[in-house]
Amino acid sequence: MKAGKTNLLLTVLMTTLFLFGFGLKYIGPSPKTPEISSGKSDNLKALKLLDQNCLSCHNPDMTGGHASRLAPPIFKVREHYYREDITKEEFTASILNFVKNPSEDKTKMRGAIRNFGLMPSLVIPQEDLELIVNYIYDNDLSSEAWKIDWDTFKKNQIRN
Ligand code: HEC
Incomplete structure (x- = not known):
């Protein structure tokens, strides 16, 4: 595989992971109002x-x-x-x-x-x-x- 393609794949992978992480943050167990x-x-x-x-x-x-x-x-x-x-x-x-x-x-x-x-x-x-x-x-x-x-x-x- 050429270096350029690998880089592109890596970028796509990282972006996906990043967005996934973001998604988790919003659906995750972080309540809007604090539960004291x-x-x-x-x-x-x-x-x-x-x-x-x-x-x-x-x-x-x-x-x-x-x-x-x-x-x-x-x-x-x-x-x-x-x-x-x-x-x-x-x-x-x-x-x-x-x-x-x-x-x-x-x-x-x-x-x-x-x-x-x-x-x-x-x-x-x-x-x-x-x-x-x-x-x-x-x-x-x-x-x-x-x-x-x-x-x-x-x-x-x-x-x-
Ligand atoms: C600007 C800073 C400051 C703020 C804001 C502040 N304090 Fe203090 N407080 C101190 C300092 C410095 C001491 C330690 C010296 C002393 O005991 O006076 C202290 C000590 C105390 C003590 C122990 C007193 C003693 O000497 O037995 C109590 C009780 C206390 N603070 C309650 C509070 C409460 C409740 C609040 C909020 C409503 C508050 N403080 C806000 C600076 C502050």
Whole structure:
């Protein structure tokens, strides 16, 4: 076979494979709306709010290293506030109390203040904040299940 013909065949083959791959992507199991596994209809809205208001600093992705981060990842923050025997009310109240008016004497993360400086106070509507802190309580942000939710959310975010 001549080289030119082989090249042509190869090109056709690659194009076919490429288009096939594309086709798969569209009929494949990638839902248009994220299926957040942990239930609760408010969950997706809350995750959006969390993403928009908190995760730019509290990035849950551990790639990129310490130098590029602005604050501890959100699951670390949750770990410092969560206890087996804490009630949802206590948990959410204690995070709200800090976020609404961050100060050194309220901190449970002195090391984080040393590393990153005190968190700035943010202007966020109370009802959004409540959705966010309930979400942080309801979801084990260090679990594999949550990482899957988070990955699904990000993928859908890019596609939409
Ligand atoms: C502009 C960056 C930034 C944003 C946005 C941000 N944080 Fe923080 N946050 C920080 C930094 C830096 C720290 C670590 C220092 C500290 O604890 O104050 C922190 C710490 C915290 C802590 C631990 C406080 C302590 O010291 O015990 C909580 C709780 C927290 N953030 C919640 C949130 C929530 C909830 C949101 C979104 C509504 C949010 N943060 C958005 C920067 C941010």
